Amino acid sequence: xxxxxxxxxxxxxxxxxxxxxxxxxxxxxxxxxxxxxxxxxxxxxxxxxxxxxxxxxxxxxxxx
Amino acid sequence: xxxxxxxxxxxxxxxxxxxxxxxxxxxxxxxxxxxxxxxxxxxxxxxxxxxxxxxxxxxxxxxxxxxxxxxxxxxxxxxxxxxxxxxxxxxxxxxxxxxxxxxxxxxxxxxxxxxxxxxxxxxxxxxxxxxxxxxxxxxxxxxxxxxxxxxxxxxxxxxxxxxxxxxxxxxxxxxxxxxxxxxxxxxxxxxxxxxxxxxxxxxxxxxxxxxxxxxxxxxxxxxxxxxxxxxxxxxxxxxxxxxxxxxxxxxxxxxxxxxxxxxxxxxxxxxxxxxxxxxxxxxxxxxxxxxxxxxxxxxxxxxxxxxxxxxxxxxxxxxxxxxxxxxxxxxxxxxxxxxxxxxxxxxxxxxxxxxxxxxxxxxxxxxxxxxxxxxxxxxxxxxxxxxxxxxxxxxxxxxxxxxxxxxxxxxxxxxxxxxxxxxxxxxxxxxxxxxxxxxxxxxxxxxxxxxxxxxxxxxxxxxxxxxxxxxxxxxxxxxxxxxxxxxxxxxxxxxxxxxxxxxxxxxxxxxxxxxxxxxxxxx
Numbered sequence: 008x009x010x011x012x013x014x015x016x017x018x019x020x021x022x023x024x025x026x027x028x029x030x031x032x033x034x035x036x037x038x039x040x041x042x043x044x045x046x047x048x049x050x051x052x053x054x055x056x057x058x059x060x061x062x063x064x065x066x067x068x069x070x071x
Numbered sequence: 072x073x074x075x076x077x078x079x080x081x082x083x084x085x086x087x088x089x090x091x092x093x094x095x096x097x098x099x100x101x102x103x104x105x106x107x108x109x110x111x112x113x114x115x116x117x118x119x120x121x122x123x124x125x126x127x128x129x130x131x132x133x134x135x136x137x138x139x140x141x142x143x144x145x146x147x148x149x150x151x152x153x154x155x156x157x158x159x160x161x162x163x164x165x166x167x168x169x170x171x172x173x174x175x176x177x178x179x180x181x182x183x184x185x186x187x188x189x190x191x192x193x194x195x196x197x198x199x200x201x202x203x204x205x206x207x208x209x210x211x212x213x214x215x216x217x218x219x220x221x222x223x224x225x226x227x228x229x230x231x232x233x234x235x236x237x238x239x240x241x242x243x244x245x246x247x248x249x250x251x252x253x254x255x256x257x258x259x260x261x262x263x264x265x266x267x268x269x270x271x272x273x274x275x276x277x278x279x280x281x282x283x284x285x286x287x288x289x290x291x292x293x294x295x296x297x298x299x300x301x302x303x304x305x306x307x308x309x310x311x312x313x314x315x316x317x318x319x320x321x322x323x324x325x326x327x328x329x330x331x332x333x334x335x336x337x338x339x340x341x342x343x344x345x346x347x348x349x350x351x352x353x354x355x356x357x358x359x360x361x362x363x364x365x366x367x368x369x370x371x372x373x374x375x376x377x378x379x380x381x382x383x384x385x386x387x388x389x390x391x392x393x394x395x396x397x398x399x400x401x402x403x404x405x406x407x408x409x410x411x412x413x414x415x416x417x418x419x420x421x422x423x424x425x426x427x428x429x430x431x432x433x434x435x436x437x438x439x440x441x442x443x444x445x446x447x448x449x450x451x452x453x454x455x456x457x458x459x460x461x462x463x464x465x466x467x468x469x470x471x472x473x474x475x476x477x478x479x480x481x482x483x484x485x486x487x488x489x490x491x492x493x494x495x496x497x498x499x500x501x502x503x504x505x506x507x508x509x510x511x512x513x514x515x516x517x518x519x520x521x522x523x524x525x526x527x528x529x530x531x532x533x534x535x536x537x538x539x540x541x542x543x544x545x546x547x548x549x550x551x552x553x554x555x556x557x558x559x560x561x562x563x564x565x566x567x568x569x570x571x572x573x574x575x576x577x578x579x580x581x582x583x584x585x586x587x588x589x590x591x592x593x594x
Contacts, residue, residue, distance in 0.1 A: 018163045019179070020208055022153035022277075025215075053280045060282040063154060063163035 009043035010056055011071040016064050023058035023068070032058065043071050125338075128255055128309055131200045131425065132232060133396050135256060135309065135339060137384045137494060141468050142432045143425075145201040146192050146393040148185035149177035150220050151213035152206070155240050156276040156292065159354040160315060160345055163208070177207050177391035182219040184406060186227065190416045191409040192393055193228055196400070197424035199393075203234040205258070210235040211245045221252040230418055232256065236313070240276055240292055242299025250306050257303055258341075259296055260313040263321055264331045266290040271320050274354070297335060304336030311339040311382065317355070318345070318363050322371055329375040340375060341382035344368050344586045365584035366523055369495060383496050397481060397497075439470055439555045446561040447490075453565035454489020458578070461486055462563065463498070463521040463545075464556050465529040472551050472559045476532035477504025482521055485560045489568070492560035499587045503536060516587075518543045523584040525567070528559050544579065 012023070017038040024032045024039060029052075031045035041058070049056045059068045121129075133140035154163065180188065192199050202224060204210040210217045221233050234256040235249070242259065249257065263269040269289025276288040283291060303310050312332045314325050321328075329340050345362040347355045354360075363371075372381055386396045394400040463482035465474035481499045485492045498520040501513045514536055521527060527545055530552040537547045546567075551559030570576045 020152040020154065020163055022155070022208070022212065025153075026277075026280075055281065057280060060280070061153075061155070061277045063157055063161075 008048055008050070009046035009071040010041055010048055010058065010068050011043070012039050012041055012058075012068050013066070014038045014040070016067045018064055020063060022061045022063065026057035026061050028052040028057065041068075041071075046071075125309070128232075131429065132234075132256065133201060134203075134234075134258075134311065134382070134385070137382075138432065138436065140384055140396045141470065142198065142428050143201070144196055144199040144393075144395045145203060146189065146199055147177075147203045147205045147388070147391055148188060148220065149179050149207050149391045150182055150185045150216045151204055151210045152179050152208045153212045154206075154208035154238075155212040155278075156209070156238050156288075157274050158238075159272055159274060159360075160317070160347065160356075162352040162356075164352065165207075178405065179207070180391075180406075182216055182223065185220045186223045187414070188404055188406075188409055189224060189228060189231070191412050191414050192404055193231065193421065194415050194417065195403075195412075196394065197421045198428050199231075200425065201232045201234060201256075202228075203236065203256075203258075205236040209238050209241070211237045211241040214241070214245060214248065218248055218252060221254060225253060228416060228418075230421060234258065236260070237299075238292070239296035239299045240278070241295075243295055243302060246299065246302045246306065249303070249308065254308070256309050256311065258311045258313055259300060260315070261296050261300075261328055261332060262314050262317070263289065263324060264293060264297075264328050265324065266293055268321055268324055269293060272317065297331070300332060300335045300337060309338045310336070311341055312337045313341045313343060313385075315345050316342055316363050316368055316371055318361060318367060320360075322363070322367065323374075325371050326374050339380050339382045341385045342368065342372050342375065343385055346586075362586060365496075365498065365520075365586055367583075368586065372495070383494055386497070435470055439557065442555045442558045443561070446558040446565075450489050450561040450565040450568075453568050453572075455568045455571065456489065458568065459486055459488045460525040460564070460567070461495070461523055461581070462492075462560050463524040463527040464560070465527070466556060470555055470557075471553055472528045472556055473530050473553050475504065476527065476529040476536055476547070478502070479529075482524075482527065483556070484521070484524065485556065487560045487564040489564070492557040492564070498584065504533070514539055518545065519585045520587060521545065521584055523581045525581060526563060528556070528563065544581070 019037050019039065021034070021039065028049060029045045029047055031042045032039055062068050129135040129139070131139050131143045133143050133145050189202055204217050204220065217235060224231060224233065233252060233254045235254055236258040239259045239261065262272050266286045266289035269292060270286045273289050273292060275282050275284045276292055278291055300310060314328055316322055316325060325342055332340060345355065345360070347353065347360050347362050349356045372383065375381055384396065388396065388399070391401050392399050393404055462485050464472055464485060465476055465479040466472060466483055467474045479500065480502055481497050483494060484496045484498060486495045500517045500520045503513045503517055518540065522543070524545055526548050527540060528548045528551055531549055532547050540547045548563055551562060571578045
């Protein structure tokens with residue numbers, strides 16, 4: 008259970024990074040990536056995945 | 072005289088509402104009861120128009136003082152890419168279009184890189200007095216990066232004024248931090264005070280760990296904006312309100328916005344045109360929402376006069392702009408280039424240079440006041456009562472008509488009557504003259520940009536564009552080359568009225584003009 012960021016649509020804005028309760032997001036070559044080993048889709052933390060809720064690009068973050 | 076592209080009846084109804092007394096004026100706000108021919112404060116005010124502690128804050132701030140923007144420079148550093156709301160005029164592939172030119176991308180910097188860049192610019196451009204963080208997202212949605220940059224700058228460059236721009240959503244909880252870092256100018260983008268209207272501008276906000284949509288989202292944003300503005304006013308932080316004029320959505324509503332922000336102590340109100348192009352990929356661009364015409368923008372700005380003071384000289388610059396407003400030297404200060412620079416931050420040298428610039432500014436101000444007195448006498452006698460016309464001016468600075476028509480990339484627009492020549496805005500155009508040869512295809516776009524003007528004052532103009540401007544009904548005027556702009560405009564106006572009175576010419580109202588779309592100009 009994890010999410011992934013589609014690198015070709017990521018704008019690199021970094022909005023997702025500080026919202027992640029699992030510290031699973033980091034920058035790589037100007038875009039952001041999610042560590043699937045750490046991602047819990049925010050279950051147990053919030054009602055909805057925080058990175059999806061804050062991301063300005065629709066469809067950029069999807070189920071891995 | 073004014074073209075009724077927006078129902079002027081609507082505007083007048085709102086304007087009358089404005090005349091009602093508003094709640095007590097705050098420390099940050101200014102009186103709107105200036106003498107005739109003189110705006111009381113704000114962007115075109117001078118030392119006589121406001122308390123000295125406020126004048127000290129704005130006199131060398133190019134965004135807060137119209138006069139200062141000819142002399143002092145600013146820079147933005149793009150350390151804050153994230154945003155906490157979505158706007159229908161924004162596509163986050165690009166910079167925030169509230170605060171920057173839509174469709175441009177700024178080079179993102181870490182706080183350390185940003186500080187290095189500021190010091191490099193400060194040592195190269197000693198009249199750079201202001202540092203702003205204006206995105207490319209929202210400065211307060213990136214609090215760590217924003218305040219780390221500010222913290223280092225307070226330490227390393229204590230003479231630079233610090234500013235930031237925000238949509239206001241996170242503002243109330245950041246006010247303490249803002250004051251701690253000595254940030255004494257804050258811009259809030261406020262496009263509505265009615266959540267029903269807000270819902271047409273903001274599809275969602277990120278709030279309390281949820282994406283909130285619709286009227287609920289706009290209501291939360293509105294409450295946070297008003298609360299944040301009131302808190303800043305209470306702390307004596309000067310505020311500028313940016314509003315994007317979106318025809319059919321918030322045009323007349325901006326008069327309500329103006330009233331509400333003035334009531335809460337806003338120092339300046341900057342009403343800027345929506346820039347909307349399909350190629351920017353914004354919701355508005357893709358759905359065909361258009362930007363306002365020049366006269367639509369002016370009609371709303373005029374209806375707001377008497378409310379919060381209006382900023383008319385905004386160039387909607389980008390999130391990494393460097394230099395005087397209207398110019399952009401950011402290419403000289405890329406990361407690669409500043410790596411190679413020998414950076415010496417000499418505060419005394421900067422101060423000495425700024426004192427010189429300030430002395431020049433004062434001398435120029437006095438010379439202008441003196442020059443204006445005679446011109447005003449003449450125009451009061453010759454000028455026709457109730458007549459107001461617009462003139463376009465080509466200037467390279469120093470407040471004078473001193474630019475060749477063919478070299479102008481923008482024209483300043485002055486509204487002239489027998490009593491005053493008032494700066495009301497500027498229009499960007501494509502350069503007419505390239506390599507000494509006029510480009511005929513550029514002329515129609517220049518005419519479109521100043522088509523609501525009766526005359527264009529220049530230092531010189533070639534024969535071809537002169538004839539074509541005349542054919543379009545715009546009088547090219549070279550007679551006042553190197554004269555102060557206001558004096559030139561008033562003297563031309565007296566002459567114009569004289570010619571109308573003698574029957575030599577017939578006064579004709581002008582049409583509308585277009586505001587240039589797209590992101591062709593870098594700054």
